[in-house]
Amino acid sequence: MKLTSPEAVVVTLAIGVMMLVLRLIPFLIFSKRHTPKFFSFIEKFIPPLSIAVLFVVCIKSSTSDLIVANPKFIEEIPSVVCAVLSISVTALLHIWKGNAMISIFGGTILYMILNYFF
Secondary structure (H helix, E strand, O other): OOOOHHHHHHHHHHHHHHHHHHHHHHHHHHOOOOOOHHHHHHHHHHHHHHHHHHHHHHHHHHHOOOOOOOOOHHHHHHHHHHHHHHHHHHHHHHHHHOOHHHHHHHHHHHHHHHHHHO
């Protein structure tokens, strides 16, 4: 289905308004009262949990082909080294700065740079 230009503008505006409304709902609900303990718990533990998920995904994807029975397993070792270095930098940044965004972006950027060159 191909949209005309006016239809595409209407659809884009509708999606934009819906996104804005969905993002405003929590502020409208919790602006006048105390935040429930469940949300405080989530807010406290989401950064470490997201780092743990990234850790598992990174290690799983880099070691999935690293099997000694595989004749080309030597070629996969740099990928594992990149993953271990990136995880170490992520952990050190998180310990040093205590900011989840800095540590996640720093480790991800390092991983992408190392993967590109090795």
